[in-house]
Amino acid sequence: MAATAMAASMTLTLTGCGSGSGDGDVTLKLIAADYGDSEANGSQHYWDELSRAFEKKNPGIKVDVQVYSWKDVDKKVEDLVKDGHAPDLAQIGAYADYAAKGKLYSADQLLSIPTQANFQPSLAEAGEYQRVQYGMPFGASTRRLFYNKKLFAQAGITAPPQSWSDIAHDAQLLKARGVKMPYALPLGPEETQAETLMWMLSGGGSYTDSIGKYRIDSPENIKTFDWLKDNLVGKGLTGADPAKLNRADAFQSFADGDVGMLNGHPTLMKQAAAKGIDYGTVELPGIDGKAKTTMGVADWMMAFKQNGHRAEAGKFLDFVYSDQNVEKFSGDYGLLPVTTSATQDMLADDKYAKFHGFLKQLGNAEFYPANKTSWPLVSKTVKAKMGAAVDPQGNPAGVLTDIQNTADEADNTTG
Template sequence: MKGRYLSLAASGAALCLTAVTLTGCGAIGGLTGDNEVTLRVVAADYGDNPQNSSEAYWKDLAAGFEKANPGTKVEVSVYSWSEVDAKVAEMVKAGKAPDIAQIGAYSDYAAAGKLYSAEELLSVKTEADFLGPLADAGKVKQVQYGMPFVSSTRLLFYNEKLLADAGVIGKDAKGWQPKSWADLEAAAKKLKAANVPTPFAVPLGREEAQAETMMWMLAGGGGYTDNEESYAIDSAPNVKALEFLRDKMVGQGLTGPVEPGKLDRQVAFDGFTKGEVGMLNGHPTLLKQAAAKGVKFGMVPLPTSDGSDQPAMGVADWVMAFKNGHRQQSGKFLDFLYQPKNVTAFTEKYDLLPATTSGYQAKQAATGGSSVQLKPFLAALPSSRLYPVGKKSWAGVSEDIKQNIGKTVQPGGQPAKVLEQIATAARASDPR
């Protein structure tokens, strides 16, 4: 969910695997002896440590597919979210695009004519099972090229004990309901006075700066695009959102010892599970991580600047198939990937939201375990706002945000100037 919607990354090195033997990552998918086809797949790692890396899921998936489809081998390379998009871009530039990629953006490759459409790949049943808003977000000029893999929405997590100890809530109180940014500022000040190392974590590092930024923009009444879906990155509400972070949060020492531009999301999550972070924006994967460490936490929508209702941010991560001459084999593999049992296996492992109707209905019906905690995330999904992933320029704009947005909240930072620079480049790359 480059939003990701969604995405926890811990491993820095690629994990290259097949269901049978390990092979070199640099091999090009093609025919291997006796007309056997090898599909090369690149995927993102959603694990937060080597023990729960996504490698195991893809290894099992590849083994199951190979057993059901003799003559087709599947070679998967799993990269951390901090590098997977760049790795695929390098492969494409070198003329060695993978057959299938599960990454954060698809539209630039679709616009360049490098991808098969969903209709060319999937069975009617699989194609029809995608949640409508996510399927629509996967379209370029009304043709779907991006297939949603998993989705998520975001909520504000808070450590109940830390807030109680700081006097923000009563010792036995639950259900804290901050309404505005002023409430967050007041709570963060109390946490600081109680010597909490990081009252409010604001991860604007490379891992997912574009998501953290969008959450604050939406909560301030802005967003990356306007109602006409034109870029509005430098709008007045967006400038004010970053000025709030610069002046009220960073400027008052409420965001901890690491400056936001150098703080990655997983590091912030780790701080929360260690009891060192009072509040932060998080997605469903934080549920399991916090529970595993015994952290008692609450979740609420991120308050808006003035207490008015604003949409939450939704994220989807994407699957795409490159035109490498293996359309039939890639389509079969994708139909297998989207079988309900395989969708459920992945979303359950990482506490993510499904991208399919069948998976969504199953999650809604669930009443036990972490599924209960997933209900507020599910409730926010239908009306959430996603990245402008249908724009071919989005991948470049997202990278620009990752590289530069942290500067806006530094002491003396200039949000208006930086956002204007990002917006000018975005509009130039996306003429309407």
């Protein structure tokens, strides 16, 4: 890989600007997702400022960035590619299907060696399709358990939970104190696949085994969701029907002071602090103690071959992934940096102390099986079915087996 990357780097140096166009100036088109929660802090502002700085240093290359909501951005890119108008760059949620169809440049065809080597190893590996990196991580997060310190104190709870039995015990005390949602369990259609994976990991399972084969209906996963059904949902400790509770609503309820504890990512810190919530975070509780690992999530940057602007796209991406720009994006939007050097800078800065627990987990975090082209369908199926599995009358084993069958069929069809 090093030899390939060096060859690619030399090619970039030799060809220079305009290599893919045959004439002078080139305009790169980038479709990006919006991480802001209002017009004032939308991602368009970040990209406009970054693009102007890049264009000033590289007068032969223009960058046209269009930002879409997460609800629309993946579909926008999909439609453009289907219509034969692929953007040069896309910063979206999944890359594997485009890589499988041969539509993307690999990372070593685009990036300088120092840039590619600087990605967090766990993130770089998560961006590989058939052992070649096509997805370049852009924005990452890990998950921790958030708890409301005031509500815990009022319920007489002196320490955050470290095991499932602690969660159940503390939730009972919170309920007795009148807390609306002792434990918020968002298994509604918005982001069910995330909450599902967090609980799988805390129970010693996952979506896949060590060689990447789906193991959704494993004994560990069945035990996990049986426990949730019997010990949290069945005892009225979630305060809402998990199948109807979306992650955004659960976060808002935590910020409103109505939730005792829930699994969350770094952006919840800003949301809770804005409402004056005194909160703490701890590693995800497991069956008998802290979970061995947590969930990591990365969004992806990718470069399409169609327009032939490999050299220009690579030059722009080297700029995007400079420490200054990575740290600014992470700081602006409450996400974890995706490069090793920016991570080290953040860990050394007390200003980011509340991020340190999330950052330290990133190297060992487990990600969605986004390198499988079957994953989008499996994720969609999980969103549709997992909430009902933990209903007091639900059947976790039946639901997990049903999803496993869908996953096997999709895997056999798409690879």
